Amino acid sequence: EVVLTQSPGTLSLSPGESATLSCRASQSVYNDYLAWYQQKPGQAPRLLIYGTSYRATGIPDRFSGSGSGTDFTLTISRLEPEDFAIYFCQHYGNSQYTFGQGTKMEI
Amino acid sequence: QVQLVQSGAEVYKPGASMKVSCQASGYNLIDYSISWVRQAPGQGLEWMGWINAFNVKTNYAGNFQGRVTMTTDTSTNTAYMELRSLRSDDTAVYYCARDRGVYGVSGYYYLDLWDKGTTVTVSS
Numbered sequence: 001e002v003v004l005t006q007s008p009g010t011l012s013l014s015p016g017e018s019a020t021l022s023c024r025a026s027q028s029v030y031n032d033y034l035a036w037y038q039q040k041p042g043q044a045p046r047l048l049i050y051g052t053s054y055r056a057t058g059i060p061d062r063f064s065g066s067g068s069g070t071d072f073t074l075t076i077s078r079l080e081p082e083d084f085a086i087y088f089c090q091h092y093g094n095s096q097y098t099f100g101q102g103t104k105m106e107i
Numbered sequence: 108q109v110q111l112v113q114s115g116a117e118v119y120k121p122g123a124s125m126k127v128s129c130q131a132s133g134y135n136l137i138d139y140s141i142s143w144v145r146q147a148p149g150q151g152l153e154w155m156g157w158i159n160a161f162n163v164k165t166n167y168a169g170n171f172q173g174r175v176t177m178t179t180d181t182s183t184n185t186a187y188m189e190l191r192s193l194r195s196d197d198t199a200v201y202y203c204a205r206d207r208g209v210y211g212v213s214g215y216y217y218l219d220l221w222d223k224g225t226t227v228t229v230s231s
Contacts, residue, residue, distance in 0.1 A: 050207075050216075
């Protein structure tokens with residue numbers, strides 16, 4: 001089973017700054033199987049990025065994903081107040097999904 | 108409107124069984140698989156399994172094997188998740204999500220449509 005490790009655990013930034021969130025896989029994974037989600041308190045996760053770098057419908061271009069092999073990154077530029085949330089990466093392999101433990105982004 | 112609508116919050120006693128429903132609207136349940144994911148209070152996301160309504164295939168996470176059953180009713184466009192022998196650590200928000208990967212055509216694996224979740228509390 002692939003283990004996803006996200007870092008940092010908490011990221012403290014200000015509106016207008018840029019954020020770089022990391023997701024490291026315990027073994028090399030397919031780019032097509034890597035996605036990112038945003039979750040705000042009391043809400044369901046929302047799909048941001050799939051296939052490592054493709055933005056989901058309605059996601060602003062401030063959000064971008066990159067990476068390959070074992071190292072993947074979610075970058076959020078020009079942070080808006082509504083971007084402060086928890087972010088999870090996700091992988092699919094061996095017929096099952098796994099999630100990273102999450103990165104909390106706070107003001 | 109394309110959405111998933113889950114059943115409401117429930118409280119169960121340890122040892123009981125729970126069953127959550129997830130009704131799809133705006134699309135046909137047989138067109139995509141459904142994954143179930145849970146989130147314990149203050150914790151991360153834990154995938155429980157998926158079901159495909161078209162071929163009635165399921166795959167459950169190892170942690171839930173023998174305790175979970177996922178089914179669908181295509182006449183009502185509804186998916187169900189039953190979890191048995193409940194324990195206090197099953198207290199969580201349970202989500203169903205449309206799965207674009209399993210038996211999908213794109214080759215990408217992700218969950219693109221979620222309901223707000225069903226809060227399940229297990230307490231004596």
